[in-house]
Amino acid sequence: VSRLDAAVAAVERLGPLDERAMAAAAAHLDALTKPQGSLGRLEEVVVQLAGIAGEAAPPVHPAAIVVAAADHGIARRGVSAYPPEVTAQMVRNFLAGGAAINQLAAGIGAELVVLDLGVVGPVSPPGDTAATVRLVSGRIRDGTDDIATGPAMTRDEAGAAIAAGVDVAAELAARGVRLLGVGEMGIGNTTAASAIASVLTGFPPDSVTGLGTGLDADGRRRKVELIARSREVNRPDPRDPLGVLAAVGGLEIGALVGLVLGAAAARIPVVLDGFIVGTAALVACDLAPGLAPRLIAGHRSPEPGHAIVLQRLGLRPLLELELRLGEATGAALAMGVVQAAVRIRDGMATFDDAGVSGRA
């Protein structure tokens, strides 16, 4: 777990956001030909980016999106509208360029990386493909165990999943990536996410459990019961985030914890996707208090647990478009907003340059 400890220590060493860089960014925004603050959330983002990077006008190119993927033992109990083999099928679809995230990543000019932590079944693409998606293996094991009967994985495996995420973040940082979006693929993973959210926020399973990608009311009721059972069986301690991850989490959720920590440690702003990524961010913030201001909540999903998790993180989402797909689709759309904010920051004229009068 030493890579985890190192990443946590690196985030802690950064301390709070850089106030001087934020003040410089805010002053620059105020000099641009628009009423002060009139670009609302876009201006907030520009100031936050400065605080994260420690410079007034950090670039957000190149951008990368990492989709962490793994399978879940609990999926065999029908907690998803889709069968477990869809995880591997969708990873192959990512690699072949056929998924929603392929289109959205291309639309914002972001590199797409698929990180396999433990997908059951073959994950190489079906044949030659024109898609420029990179598959990185961080395989720990073939999916998790059923959390309704025991822990998802061992503590070491949870640490290894986090370390795999830290490694990918470090590699992207070394290659100069300046904006990271993160998402996930794993049939059954809203169940794991709801279990984590329930343990870490103290809300009962019923409050943080939704329909996932398309359960009916009966399916949701079974899901809530299984989450409650996973808590009884594993008795995870909310003061031990790594233990919670090992007990009721998922391999891809662990990797997301590491991606968030690793990117934050490298001063790279991280745009979060939906509910599952949100729970990973919550684990990461419980491991490294002070991390949250380095995160940008991309999209609030309709999953009832997501609003609760975002509240705990103290983050307001940029978008609410009723997406419930995952794959970093919400993150990618929000990254487009971040890029637009930076375009404005870098491209607009100042009042002086343009000969525009200030306030009356």
Next chain:
Amino acid sequence: VSRLDAAVAAVERLGPLDERAMAAAAAHLDALTKPQGSLGRLEEVVVQLAGIAGEAAPPVHPAAIVVAAADHGIARRGVSAYPPEVTAQMVRNFLAGGAAINQLAAGIGAELVVLDLGVVGPVSPPGDTAATVRLVSGRIRDGTDDIATGPAMTRDEAGAAIAAGVDVAAELAARGVRLLGVGEMGIGNTTAASAIASVLTGFPPDSVTGLGTGLDADGRRRKVELIARSREVNRPDPRDPLGVLAAVGGLEIGALVGLVLGAAAARIPVVLDGFIVGTAALVACDLAPGLAPRLIAGHRSPEPGHAIVLQRLGLRPLLELELRLGEATGAALAMGVVQAAVRIRDGMATFDDAGVSGRA
């Protein structure tokens, strides 16, 4: 006013959205490798685009943004945080490429057109410029009269402003534009917009009046009083939208009415910007009932009247980013979301193509 009547008649002839095209678009979305409906608002947009165009998968390129600009007599009373000369200064800034909308239009690959209906002062750019912004003159008069003492303009002038917008929409349609965003520039125009909103929705001025681009509480109180006085002096009849526009509206608001009508008549989806554009859309929908489903609400602004206007239009905004700049900035950001939705529609693999299993 015959161009107005013709545009209204053309919209009425279209009737409701094309159900067959919408069903085809929905069926296509359901075949793509994602849970049905999991792309939320993006899927709604794709279906709406089909219904508007009358074809299952209409393109949204080329895209154009029109910013209608004019001055307001009421601005001399200090209803804005900025002096009236800023309207002309900002139009020159648009033409020189220095404004926020220049950056956002470039970011989504949209042509930018500035339509001058009555800006006071010179509007040609200060010199040679590399910006590719087109200035179109639809000048009616040098700004409106003070609505606190009489009508903003004559009924004929209001009709002419609408006709100028219809003409620009027709020209863009003839050149093949398939997605239109509309915005405005005019110091003092939230006062006119609040007056229109108050008359057409029946809400008192206080409920539909906000801080504009940066008033303080005292400034807002004066603004509310002037709006109330404009209603007493002019006694606009809410059943006569053209009369309301002439009495308490603005030249650029009239042009926006025409742009919305003209684009809708040409089956071009129109992405609305903020509060002022919203009131223009309300006038247009009162002139041509059945128009609203052809509009996409891009962004909800913090102006309290905007939520009321959107409610009356029956439109839900795609974005809420606390923008209060105008210039079509909210529309441009939402057009990026529309483009992303279309990318997904056109680029994703189907379950069959990708060999992905359907629901369990």
